[in-house]
Structures are given as C-alpha cells and as structure tokens.
Amino acid sequence: MNKPSFREQVLQAREDAIVDAVNRLLADKGFDAMTVDAVAAEVGIAKASLYKHFESKEALAAAAMVRVLERAQAFCDTEAAALPQPLDRLKAVARWTMHVQWAGEMPSLPAQNSTLRSALVANRDYMDRLMALSERLGEWIEAAQADGALSPEVPAEVVLYTLFSRACDPVLGVLKAGGSYTEEQAISCLLRTCFDGLAAR
Amino acid sequence: MNKPSFREQVLQAREDAIVDAVNRLLADKGFDAMTVDAVAAEVGIAKASLYKHFESKEALAAAAMVRVLERAQAFCDTEAAALPQPLDRLKAVARWTMHVQWAGEMPSLPAQNSTLRSALVANRDYMDRLMALSERLGEWIEAAQADGALSPEVPAEVVLYTLFSRACDPVLGVLKAGGSYTEEQAISCLLRTCFDGLAAR
DNA sequence: GTCTATAAAGCGATAGAC
C-alpha cells in the first residue's frame, strides 16, 4: 500500500465533500426531492464534474449510505462493544442512530423506489457493509435472546429489521419539529417505546 | 338533503374509481413515483378528465388519505368501540392498520415533501378527519394511561404518533416480501413488538 | 365532461472546449 499522492488526497477530500452534501440533502429532503444540481451547488462545483466522481444519482446515494454504515460499524466496534450485556449494546446502537437522525445526518432512502433498490443491491461496497453490520448486530441479538434479555417470541430477523426501521422513524422528526422535547428526552422516550413497548410493565 | 340524481351517482362512482386507483398506486409506489398518467390509465380515462375532478396531484393524494381516515374512523366507531378495555381498542386499531397495509391498501405519503404537506394542511376535509381520528384515539390513550394499562412514562402524543407511524412501518412490507410469515404471524409479531417491546417481560 | 394535442418546466446525464 503506497502512501497516497498529494493529488489523490485532494481528490479524496473533494469526494468527501460531495458525500457530505449528499448526506445532508438526503437527510433533509429525501432521495426523490434531492436534485443533482443541488448537490453540485452545495459542493460548489459544476454538475458535470460530479459525474466524473460518481456515475449516477443512485451511486451518490449509495456512497452516503456506505459512509453511515461505516460510522455505525465503528460505533459498534468501540463504544457498543465495550458494554458487557448484549441487550445494552443493542440499546446503545439504537440510541446512536437516533442521535444521528436528530442531528440531521441520517440519510433515509425510500423503500419503494425500484431503480434505487436495484442500484443498491448491485453495489458491492454498500452490500458488503450492510451485511457486515447485520451480522454483527445479529450476533448480539442472538446472544441477548440466549440469555433471556430479548423476547423469545420475536424472531431475530424481525428485531434486526426493527432496529433499522427505528433508525429512520419519522416520530423523532415530529418530536423535534414540535419543539417541546429536548434531544435527550425525545430519544429516551423512543428508546423506551422500542425496547419496553407502549404498554405498562 | 335531496336524493342524488342519476347523473350525480355516476359522477360519484367515477370519483370512487379514481380514489381507488390513487390509493393502490400510493400504497404500491409512493407519492413521488405515482404519475397522474398512471392514475388516468388505471381508471381508463384521459388525464385531462382527471383534472376536472381533482385540481392537482396533491388533491388526489389528499382524497385517498381522506378515505382511509374515514375507514379508520368507521372501524373505531364499530369494532374497536365494542371492546371494553381502552388498551384493547388501541391494539385493535393498530392491528387493523397493519391488515390494511398488508393488503396493499395503505396510502403512505412522504413526510418530507413540503409541497404535499402544504396542500394537506390546507385541505379542510383531510385536516378535519385527521383531527377527529386523533381525538378519538387520544381519549382512549388517556383512558388507558389512567387505568394503568399504558406506560405513564410515554406522553400521550408520543403514543399517538407511534400508532400512526406503525401503520406505515416498512418492517411489515419486508416481512411480507420475505415470504416466510403468514399475515397473521407477521402482524401478531409486530403488534407484540409495538405494545410489549423488544425486551423480554 | 371527455377527448387529443401540447405547453411549460424540471431533471438526469452528456458533449466538447480548455
């Protein structure tokens, strides 16, 4: 592995700036409302230059997803892994995703767009990282089920899907927009709802 | 109130057919991917004729939302109201929304589209029915909190938002697409997750 | 009210000069 040249570093920095802008726009407006013109404008380059780095709008979205998956994996490897109980690790990850969403840094993609879906499943970077994260979380879920901390009636895959879904739960956005909860209050409340349910214990 | 003329009945039937098509397309592809051309094609009339009935694409979506809100209100007034416990009424409503979603009849709108949001809040029919349903559910939520069935740590409005959110929870679509759960299994599982939480009791 | 035809605008993507 050679040290990257100065030229390569500049290129990498520019691509980071692009992914930054895409991430912000995806979190703010969503995939359909995000225009490639807006991305170019926010980065401060011409649209045609964007297409020298990424071949399509879908590839831009995939790059943003790859980065958030990397951030999630990094959180799992450090802070979450430091907790002794599997259930607490899962809660920590869920809490982290909600903080990311609150900060306006959670790119959420429409599940229904088929063009986008095809591009994502064909994207090696994206799929590899998605599966790596799923496997890591899957281990913790099974461990938590084994020691009786997670409900045995909910299949492991349903737990996993639910965690992904709560990372983009629109309820948090509504609470933030309402303005009557602090970040900590809102997230604690949703975490409780997710793990302990709406019904009294 | 006069009896509607034959002409008015035909018109009403046509508008019902339009709302049917919009509802199906919204549930299937979402608002952004739904084109007015597709609606016209599915109804079997020309696009220009559509605009004689509804003034915009947003108005079409609002009409579909109005109808599902009416259906929800009707369910609340009959089957849910027949249950003695407020918590059971809320569970029945949540279960009903999941059945609607499973059947591909739940029109779900993007929370981020600002043009659509403006049109909806300006739509009297939509807002009136949304508020009527929210009030009805709000009464049951407060009753369930009062008798200790709902967690006192989750504010009533958060419970309400959560119920609306679970009505469009993408997890159900994933489980249906996976094909390894029956409708009853998937919905029971998600209901459990929603009211009892992921953690063991 | 229904149709055909078209206007008007937005957007993803590319050509070609530098």
Place this chain on the structure above:
DNA sequence: GTCTATCGCTTTATAGAC
C-alpha cells in the same frame, strides 16, 4: 477534471374541439 451549454426525457397541467 473542470467548466458551459445543451440534449433528451418525463411529468404536471392546460387549451380547445366535440
């Protein structure tokens, strides 16, 4: 690799005949 300029297509919405 970056730019300006533009293509080609889709989509919402409307004009005007019947």
